[in-house]
Each structure stands twice: as C-alpha cells, then as structure tokens.
Amino acid sequence: MGVRRPALVLAVLLVLSGCGASADEGSPDPAGRAPAGEAPAGAPELQVETVADGLQNPWDVVQAPDGTLLVDERAGGLTAVLPDGTVREVRADFDDLFALGETGLMGLELDPAFEGNRRLYSCQGDRDGSIQVIAWTVAPDWSAATRAADPLVAGLPLNEEIGRHGGCRLQFAPDGALLVGTGDTADGSAPQDPESLGGKVLRVDAATGAVSVWTLGHRNVQGLAVRxxxxxxxxxxxxxxxxxxxxxxxxxxxxxxxxxxxxxxxxSVPMTDPDIPGAVPAVWSSGVPTLATSGATFLDGDQWAGYDGLLVIGLLKEQGVLALRLDDAGGVTEQFRVPELDGTHGRIRSVRQGVDGALYVTTDNGDGADELLRVTPRL
Known part of the structure; x- marks a missing residue:
C-alpha cells in the first residue's frame, strides 16, 4: 500500500529536499559500480517486499513493540505503517525545520520504555541555526506526535549555506544513554575541538538532556549499531x-x-590521521572508490541462518547493502554485498532490524518514488 500525497505538497517537499545527492553520497545513477563479492555458502535466499511507497527521501525507520513502523522524510513528515498494513500520516509540527542538502529531519529512535511512555526522539535541523534532538510523545493510535522536550538537546552545529554534513544518527546504548552521531558541518576545526559538538558521538541523558562528548575526530556519522x-x-x-x-x-x-x-x-588529509597521538584506526574502510556508507544494523536470530551476526550497512552511491562478518574484537573476516538488494532498489539510506526480526530498509532516490522495504529470509 502506498503513501498518497497531494501534488502541491509533494512539489514543496521536492524543493525542500534538494534536487540531487551530495558529492559524498554520489549520484543517484552512478556511471560505474564497484564489483560485489558473492554471498557465502549457506546464505539464505531473501524476500524483499514493499511496505510503503510514494515516499520522498525517507531517512530513518523504527519499529514499536506493537509492530507499527514509523518512517520519517528529510524535508519533514512522519508516516506510520500499522500492523494491519494501514499507512497513515502522523501529524507533527515541523514549521521550524531546516531542510537543505544533506540536512533536515534525520535520525529517529524510540525510547526503551516506549510501550509505557510513548516517547520518540528525532534529530533535525532547526531554523535557529542549529541541529537539535527533540523528544516527542506519540498518540496511542499513531495519529499525531506532540513535542515533549523542545529541544532535548540544542547547539549541534549546522551548515546553513548548503546543509552539508549534518549527521545525524540516534541509537540507545546498552547502558541507556542516547547516542547521537553528528557531522562536522564542513568546519575544519570541529572534529578535533572538544568544545564543539560537531564531528562527534555524544552521550545524552534522555531524561534531562545532559550531553557529554563520548568520541571525537569523526567526519559525518551516518550509522550507529550496537552488537x-x-x-x-x-x-x-x-x-x-x-x-x-x-x-x-x-x-x-x-x-x-x-x-x-x-x-x-x-x-585531502587522511580519514584517520596517523600524526594524531592515539588515533583509533578503522576496523573497515572502503579505500577507493567510496561506497557512501549510511545506516547500519546487526542481523540477529536463528532465522537469518548464514547471515546471523552480520553487520549490514546501507550504501547510497553503490546502491545496495554491504554485509560484514566480524570477529570478537570487531575485525572484519568477510565482506560481500547482499544480492537481493544489490542495485535493485537504488540508493539505500537506512537499515534497521525490527522487533519482529525482519530487516527494514529505506531507499533515498527522490522524485517521490522512495520505498520502505521489508527483508526476510525465505523459509
């Protein structure tokens, strides 16, 4: 079932969301694509279904305990897919949203106690010149979301000229902290400046909004995943x-x-500068060319058979999903691209394993033709 939008509203969304991808993310129709490794022996065949269509640059997706899916769009808007398949708009106030280039309505996360408190978190550009984390309360029938902490966190830097490197991924850590992955906003001093919240992963107390810098020296954090x-x-x-x-x-x-x-x-400098004392090397890097890696999640559960335990990552420029098998320390022992999603649905922005064990995927191709996909192993 698709999402239906009035033509005027869709036209406004197209203007706000920008006409093309950034240099980092590549063209929606790249001239060439890097070769993909073959899936390992014993990998399950996957079924890919469209849950909702007619979306415009969806950025993230979360699944509530009752099975409802919630997806956002970069130019503003929340859409719920109820357990019976009904697709509905969730009314919410985005009048102050800054949406330009790579920045807009970005990461979503549900509170660990969502079933009781109905609390939702978003990371989004604001017209006051910053990126903010906002807490919302969602109506029991998914008809509306109301701001509860506006903002919960303010002061994340924003590139107001072109909206470059806005981040912004949300993920709860095992200890209950809300992690916020930010971009450097193309400000050369931000990643190494401990006083700047740009180019960092932050720890936030979701009850009070208290913020601390957890890690620094990042360029544009697009994915966070807990193993x-x-x-x-x-x-x-x-x-x-x-x-x-x-x-x-x-x-x-x-x-x-x-x-x-x-x-x-x-x-022109290295992504991990060896001249920085104690700089932590990446466990995986693309080399040349880049793939435009984005959202990430772990596949967990016996139903995934040979895919169980993989870290899967959405690819924008390379239009697919990268799978990494990791050792206990996080080192990569195997990598390949998931065949069923390799070039079949265009640019992949976010991947999330839902509470039902399925993998949910958002595409980011524009022109009002984006989809929310459900991926499951064929039994």
Missing part, C-alpha cells in the same frame, strides 16, 4: 574521495579526522 550480546557500538561514516569507515567506539576515542587547513576545510 547484540557484546555491548560494542560501531559507527559508520562517509570519507571524502576515499575511505568510508566503520569504527568500534570506545570512551574518549579519537578517530583521527582533522581537516583544519589553517582555517580551511582540507579534505
């Missing part, structure tokens, strides 16, 4: 013309992005 059973947190971020990265995060870690070229934004 089941281990407590490890992985980040995914875009490189410039090389080296998209996956990192294992640790308290106080510096991940080595330092593009401060004497007041300029020098993108």
């Amino acid at each position: 089941p059973g281990s407590g490890q947190v992985f980040s995914v971020e875009h490189g410039p013309d090389r080296d998209d990265e996956v990192n294992v995060l640790r308290d106080g870690g510096n991940y080595g992005w330092d593009p401060d070229g004497g007041g300029s934004y020098d993108e």
Whole structure:
C-alpha cells in the first residue's frame, strides 16, 4: 500500500529536499559500480517486499513493540505503517525545520520504555541555526506526535549555506544513554575541538538532556549499531574521495579526522590521521572508490541462518547493502554485498532490524518514488 500525497505538497517537499545527492553520497545513477563479492555458502535466499511507497527521501525507520513502523522524510513528515498494513500520516509540527542538502529531519529512535511512555526522539535541523534532538510523545493510535522536550538537546552545529554534513544518527546504548552521531558541518576545526559538538558521538541523558562528548575526530556519522550480546557500538561514516569507515567506539576515542587547513576545510588529509597521538584506526574502510556508507544494523536470530551476526550497512552511491562478518574484537573476516538488494532498489539510506526480526530498509532516490522495504529470509 502506498503513501498518497497531494501534488502541491509533494512539489514543496521536492524543493525542500534538494534536487540531487551530495558529492559524498554520489549520484543517484552512478556511471560505474564497484564489483560485489558473492554471498557465502549457506546464505539464505531473501524476500524483499514493499511496505510503503510514494515516499520522498525517507531517512530513518523504527519499529514499536506493537509492530507499527514509523518512517520519517528529510524535508519533514512522519508516516506510520500499522500492523494491519494501514499507512497513515502522523501529524507533527515541523514549521521550524531546516531542510537543505544533506540536512533536515534525520535520525529517529524510540525510547526503551516506549510501550509505557510513548516517547520518540528525532534529530533535525532547526531554523535557529542549529541541529537539535527533540523528544516527542506519540498518540496511542499513531495519529499525531506532540513535542515533549523542545529541544532535548540544542547547539549541534549546522551548515546553513548548503546543509552539508549534518549527521545525524540516534541509537540507545546498552547502558541507556542516547547516542547521537553528528557531522562536522564542513568546519575544519570541529572534529578535533572538544568544545564543539560537531564531528562527534555524544552521550545524552534522555531524561534531562545532559550531553557529554563520548568520541571525537569523526567526519559525518551516518550509522550507529550496537552488537547484540557484546555491548560494542560501531559507527559508520562517509570519507571524502576515499575511505568510508566503520569504527568500534570506545570512551574518549579519537578517530583521527582533522581537516583544519589553517582555517580551511582540507579534505585531502587522511580519514584517520596517523600524526594524531592515539588515533583509533578503522576496523573497515572502503579505500577507493567510496561506497557512501549510511545506516547500519546487526542481523540477529536463528532465522537469518548464514547471515546471523552480520553487520549490514546501507550504501547510497553503490546502491545496495554491504554485509560484514566480524570477529570478537570487531575485525572484519568477510565482506560481500547482499544480492537481493544489490542495485535493485537504488540508493539505500537506512537499515534497521525490527522487533519482529525482519530487516527494514529505506531507499533515498527522490522524485517521490522512495520505498520502505521489508527483508526476510525465505523459509
């Protein structure tokens, strides 16, 4: 079942969301695509179904305990897919949303106690010149979302000229902290500046909004994923013309992005600068060319058979899903692209395993033709 939007509203969304992808994310129709490794022996055949269509640049998706799916769109808007398949708009106030280039309504996360408190978190650009984390309360029938903490967190930097490198991924850590992955907003000094919230992964107390910098030295954090059973947190971020990265995060870690070229934004420097003392090397990098890595999640459960335990990552420029098998320390032992999603649905923005065990995927192709997909192993 598709999402139906009036033509005028859709036209406004097209203007707000921008006409094309950024240089980091690549063209929606790349001239060439890097070769994909074959799926391992014993990998399950996957079924890909469209849950909702007619979306415009959906950014993230979450699934509530009752099975309802909630997806957002970068230019503003929330859509719920109820357990019976009904697709409905969730009314919400986005009048102050800043949506330009890569920035707009971005990461979503549900409170761990959502079943009782109906609390939702979004990360979004604001017309006051910052990126904010806002807490919402969602109506029991999914008809509306009302701001409860407006904002919960303010002061995340924003690139007001072109909306570049806005981040912004949300993920609850095993200890209950709300993690916020931010972009450097193309400000060369931000990633290494402990006073800036740009180019960081932040820890936020979801009850009070208190913020601390957990890791620094990031370029544009697009994915955060917690490894089941281990407590490890992985980040995914875009490189410039090389080296998209996956990192294992640790308290106080510096991940080595330092593009401060004497007041300029020098993108010729390494993603992990070896001259920075203690810079933490990536556990995976793309090399050349970049793939435009985005959202990430772990597949967990016996139903996934040979895919169980994989870290899967959405690819924008390379239009698919990358799968990484990791050792206990987070090192990569195997990598391939998921065949059923390799070039079949265009650019992939977010991947999330739902509470029902399925993998949910948002595409990011524009022109009002984007989809929310459900991916499950064929039995």
